[in-house]
Amino acid sequence: MSENELKVNYGTEDDLPPVGPKTALVSIIGRPSAGKSTFLNTASGEKISIVSSVPQTTRNAIKGIVNTSLGQLVFVDTPGLHQSDKKLNLKLTKIAQDQIADSDVILYIIDSTRTHEEEECIIANMAKPFVKKLVIAINKIEDPAADVKDARDFVKRIFADFPEDRIIEMSAKEDKNVNDVLRALYALSPEAPKLYPEEYYTDQEVDFRIAEIIREQAMNRLEQELPHCIYVNIDHIEMKKANLLSVRASICVERESQKGIVIGKGASKIKEIRVESIKACRKIFDYRVDLDLQVKVDKNWRQKDFVLNKLLK
Numbered sequence: 001m002s003e004n005e006l007k008v009n010y011g012t013e014d015d016l017p018p019v020g021p022k023t024a025l026v027s028i029i030g031r032p033s034a035g036k037s038t039f040l041n042t043a044s045g046e047k048i049s050i051v052s053s054v055p056q057t058t059r060n061a062i063k064g065i066v067n068t069s070l071g072q073l074v075f076v077d078t079p080g081l082h083q084s085d086k087k088l089n090l091k092l093t094k095i096a097q098d099q100i101a102d103s104d105v106i107l108y109i110i111d112s113t114r115t116h117e118e119e120e121c122i123i124a125n126m127a128k129p130f131v132k133k134l135v136i137a138i139n140k141i142e143d144p145a146a147d148v149k150d151a152r153d154f155v156k157r158i159f160a161d162f163p164e165d166r167i168i169e170m171s172a173k174e175d176k177n178v179n180d181v182l183r184a185l186y187a188l189s190p191e192a193p194k195l196y197p198e199e200y201y202t203d204q205e206v207d208f209r210i211a212e213i214i215r216e217q218a219m220n221r222l223e224q225e226l227p228h229c230i231y232v233n234i235d236h237i238e239m240k241k242a243n244l245l246s247v248r249a250s251i252c253v254e255r256e257s258q259k260g261i262v263i264g265k266g267a268s269k270i271k272e273i274r275v276e277s278i279k280a281c282r283k284i285f286d287y288r289v290d291l292d293l294q295v296k297v298d299k300n301w302r303q304k305d306f307v308l309n310k311l312l313k
């Protein structure tokens with residue numbers, strides 16, 4: 001039986017306690033690149049958030065929904081938490097803090113392949129007041145660079161006497177123990193009716209999802225030259241027929257000199273981004289997406305409040 005089948009049938013095994021349907025809003029916290037988006041994607045079996053090797057790709061609170069026989073978990077993926085004076089990072093941190101306080105359960109993902117210095121402590125301390133609603137997942141355990149003992153020692157140092165059954169070693173990438181993490185989250189979830197109909201797996205707006213797909217495709221090709229210097233704006237979106245969505249979008253860069261990098265020789269790069277974005281949309285939507293893609297300059301967008309507010313809506 002595959003892990004996904006397990007998830008669907010999860011809760012039917014004999015050893016599970018007899019409980020009513022549970023529903024929880026779950027915040028995912030962790031350092032940039034800890035594997036929060038990967039966990040979300042694996043747990044929901046759908047591509048709901050972008051995954052990239054460039055840190056801090058999650059700028060919005062993206063919800064993914066996992067339905068099982070035990071109930072419904074609504075995941076809120078928090079942005080990377082940073083100690084920085086930059087406007088963007090300050091906004092991201094505020095969003096993350098509010099989410100943590102408001103959620104029923106918190107999932108704190110620790111990257112076992114990295115050492116746990118200051119940034120990790122800031123995040124752990126943010127979760128500390130909420131220890132009763134906390135599950136800790138030590139991620140990337142299949143990686144040869146993983147040091148699980150070091151991660152466990154860190155947990156012990158910060159959260160004295162933290163219950164053992166709420167520390168789970170997992171590989172979000174290889175879907176190892178992801179079910180155990182779900183199990184621990186359900187154990188802390190209140191009994192409540194579902195928040196969303198079962199057929200929903202995300203409540204993200206279509207335009208936001210398309211912008212994220214384009215940004216992922218662009219970042220996959222440009223991360224060496226332009227890490228963090230782009231955002232994607234959906235200029236126009238319209239359902240042309242029952243099965244055709246027409247989208248006009250712009251990849252926005254900060255400087256004129258960066259435009260050429262995105263466009264590429266003979267427009268090769270922008271064409272590639274467009275074609276791959278269309279392919280990625282096809283996997284997610286049950287209608288075709290027609291994409292008109294341009295590159296624009298928006299000077300210093302990261303310091304502009306109106307752009308940030310739009311991205312962080």
Ligand SMILES: Nc1nc2c(ncn2[C@@H]2O[C@H](COP(=O)(O)OP(=O)(O)OP(=O)(O)O)[C@@H](O)[C@H]2O)c(=O)[nH]1
Pocket residue numbers: 030031032033034035036037038039050051052053054055056057058078079080139140141142143170171172173174
């Ligand atoms: N080896 C290994 N790599 C993983 C695992 N989970 C995630 N990764 C990789 O770690 C990188 C970051 O993963 P993300 O899921 O984007 O991390 P994130 O925490 O959402 O990152 P931000 O959006 O920056 O906060 C990607 O290259 C993933 O493929 C895992 O279980 N094992």
